[in-house]
Amino acid sequence: MKNQLGLTLIEVLVSMIILSIGILGLAPMVALSVDGNNISQDMMTVSTLAKDKVEYYQNLSVLPAMPYKEVETDLEGMYNRYTTIYDNTSDTTLDANLCQLNVVVAWTDKTGQIRSTSYSTYIEKG
Numbered sequence: 001m002k003n004q005l006g007l008t009l010i011e012v013l014v015s016m017i018i019l020s021i022g023i024l025g026l027a028p029m030v031a032l033s034v035d036g037n038n039i040s041q042d043m044m045t046v047s048t049l050a051k052d053k054v055e056y057y058q059n060l061s062v063l064p065a066m067p068y069k070e071v072e073t074d075l076e077g078m079y080n081r082y083t084t085i086y087d088n089t090s091d092t093t094l095d096a097n098l099c100q101l102n103v104v105v106a107w108t109d110k111t112g113q114i115r116s117t118s119y120s121t122y123i124e125k126g
Contacts, residue, residue, distance in 0.1 A: 038110050043117070046105045049081055050119040053103045057085065058123050063099060066090055079107045087125065098122045 057063065066087040073080045082104040088094040101123050106116035 042107065042109060042115070045076060045079065046107070046117050049075060049079055049105050050103045050117070053081060053083055054101060054119065054121060057083075057101055063123075063125060066099065079105055081105050085123075094122075097124055099125055 063085060066085060067090040068083075068085040070083040071080070072083075075081055082102075084102045085099050086094065086102075087099045088096050091100060094100060099122065100120065102118065102120045104116055104118040106114065108114050
C-alpha cells in the first residue's frame, strides 16, 4: 500500500484553499469592472444628449433671441440639460457673426454623486 499513487485528502483540501484565495483576489476586479461600465454608459448618454442639442441649434436657420437660456429636466429618467446661447450683445468678446453655445448635462450617478459635463462651441448666426 505504500507505493500507491494519487492525492491524499489533505493535499486536495490544501489545493482547494489555495485556489479559493486566488479566486477571492479577483472579486474586486469584477466590482471595478461593473463600476467602470456604469460610468462609461453615463458618459455615452451625456455625450449624445449634448451632441443632439448642439446639432439642433447648428441646423436652425434662425437662432432664438439672445441671450437664450433653456432648461430640460428628467431626460431619459435622470439627466438634466442646461443650454445657453450668447451673442456679441451679451458677450462683447464675440465676433458679430458668432454666438457661443454652452450645453451642460448634469445627473446623479448610481453611487448618489452629482456629476456634470459641459460642452461649448461657437455657431454662426442664421
